[in-house]
Amino acid sequence: MSLSATxxxxxxxxxxxxxxxxxxxxxxxxxxxxxxxxQTKTYxxxxxxxxxxxxxxxxxxxxxxxxxxxxxxxxxxxLTTALSQLSELHASKLQVDPANFKLLAHNLIxxxxxxxxxxxxxxxxxxxxxxxxAVALALSENYR
Amino acid sequence: xxxxxxxxxxxxxxxxxxxxxxxxxxxxxxxVLITYPWTERYFGIFxxxxxxxxxxxxxxxxxxxxxxxxxxxxxxxxxxxxxxxxAELSRLHCEKIHVDPDNFRLLADCITIxxxxxxxxxxxxxxxxTWQKFLTAVVEAMTSQYN
Numbered sequence: 001m002s003l004s005a006t007x008x009x010x011x012x013x014x015x016x017x018x019x020x021x022x023x024x025x026x027x028x029x030x031x032x033x034x035x036x037x038x039q040t041k042t043y044x045x046x047x048x049x050x051x052x053x054x055x056x057x058x059x060x061x062x063x064x065x066x067x068x069x070x071x072x073x074x075x076x077x078x079l080t081t082a083l084s085q086l087s088e089l090h091a092s093k094l095q096v097d098p099a100n101f102k103l104l105a106h107n108l109i110x111x112x113x114x115x116x117x118x119x120x121x122x123x124x125x126x127x128x129x130x131x132x133x134a135v136a137l138a139l140s141e142n143y144r
Numbered sequence: 145x146x147x148x149x150x151x152x153x154x155x156x157x158x159x160x161x162x163x164x165x166x167x168x169x170x171x172x173x174x175x176v177l178i179t180y181p182w183t184e185r186y187f188g189i190f191x192x193x194x195x196x197x198x199x200x201x202x203x204x205x206x207x208x209x210x211x212x213x214x215x216x217x218x219x220x221x222x223x224x225x226x227x228x229x230x231a232e233l234s235r236l237h238c239e240k241i242h243v244d245p246d247n248f249r250l251l252a253d254c255i256t257i258x259x260x261x262x263x264x265x266x267x268x269x270x271x272x273x274t275w276q277k278f279l280t281a282v283v284e285a286m287t288s289q290y291n
Contacts, residue, residue: 031269032269032272032273035269035270035272035273036269036272036273036276052269053268053269106253109257110256110257110260110272111260113257113258113260113261114260114261114264114265114267117261117262117264120261122174122175122178122179122196122199122200123178123196125175125178125179125257126178126179126196129179
């Protein structure tokens with residue numbers, strides 16, 4: 001399921017709009033994942049208080065994640081190389097079960113649908129879904 | 145059996161009240177077929193589904209989307225009895241239609257995303273979590289009679 005030229009251009013086009021609200025979208029995506037899939041909180045046990053969209057740590061980290069995805073959009077032709085260090089980090093240091101990448105992807109997709117209902121047509125949904133799956137795959141590269 | 149608090153029931157009912165079945169049903173099903181094209185295998189009798197525009201304009205598919213979403217109403221009405229409410233449909237999807245039950249999860253996700261598009265910020269994290277808990281119960285019920 002590799003990315004076609006159409007997929008890449010759809011992703012870049014939508015992402016130009018995402019960039020303008022990247023911090024909010026990051027916070028919403030991560031916050032929603034932590035609330036809707038509470039098992040994901042196990043990776044953030046050091047954070048105090050309720051882990052939700054308003055939480056300061058969640059907001060900062062959500063923004064960090066989305067900015068990393070922005071870099072992936074810029075390097076869309078070279079995801080494995082571009083995400084190699086992050087893959088190493090997630091594999092060896094953070095040891096995040098890669099199944100969770102899908103959960104975050106679902107929440108990011110949902111937030112994109114909410115923020116850009118007119119732009120998030122089924123065709124764009126398809127390209128974004130494929131892109132996030134490719135990002136997850138690149139992020140899983142150094143696991144084993 | 146999945147238990148719902150009074151607050152969760154209120155949330156699910158409040159979301160359902162805002163859902164226009166005739167609008168959301170077709171949109172959600174169209175999203176499934178476009179985002180996950182292998183699901184087209186179950187809809188051969190509806191004719192041309194081989195391009196994004198064909199899927200988006202197929203009248204039979206749209207009609208079927210309404211049927212599918214309308215059936216979610218029975219779970220909303222009877223949240224304590226979801227498993228029984230879907231037993232027959234589960235058997236049908238296993239024995240007659242031969243649907244891989246992972247597809248129920250894909251449809252549930254697309255329904256949620258379509259509703260989020262419509263409800264926007266009123267579909268906040270708590271509402272999303274509760275709605276997804278409800279749909280997970282429906283997906284489990286639809287899978288329950290598989291053998």
